[in-house]
Amino acid sequence: MRITTLMTLLAAPLALAACGSGDDAEMMDDTAMADGQMAGGQMPMDDGNMPMMGSDGAMQSASAEGTVTAIDADEGTITIDHGAVPSIEWPAMTMGFEADEQLRNDVAVGDKVSFEFATGESGSSITSITKK
Ligand SMILES: [Cu+2]
Incomplete structure (x- = not known):
């Protein structure tokens, strides 16, 4: 009887621990996907500080x-060394x-630009870009 009671008491925290680690694994998967995107050229910067x-x-x-640092027609991207964006809490990067x-044709590498953009997951x- 004593041992059975002990086992029951131990089982509850173990079950909770298993549940918690499952959540952690999901969060790590999301992080890994985001890192993969960055490694793929979407966000070539020091990640981890990006809110x-x-x-x-x-x-x-x-x-x-x-400043435009790269234009990639295959990826459909413009890479920009941009200043801080306080409204969305972005550091310079x-x-x-x-x-x-159309947007890619409007600018060249080395151009100083101001631009508007939409960002999400x-x-x-x-959405618009103008040479300064
Ligand atoms: Cu950025």
Whole structure:
């Protein structure tokens, strides 16, 4: 009887621990996916300091200024070394933004630009860009 009671007492915390580690594994999967995206050229920067945009997946719009460092027609991206974006709590960084062909044709590597973009869990897309 004594041993059975002890086992029962031990089983409850073990079950909780298993549940907790399951949640951790899910969170790690999400992080791994985000890192993979960054490694794929979407966000070539020191990751980990990038504030996430909340968990509801809503897109946010913001504007920023920076210098074009790369234009990738295959990826459909413009990489910009941009300044801080206080409205969405972004630090200054170099990162890739999705941009359609028209936008990519409007700028060249080395251009100083101001631009508007939308950002969310699926990435960041430039909506307008202007050479300074
Ligand atoms: Cu950024």
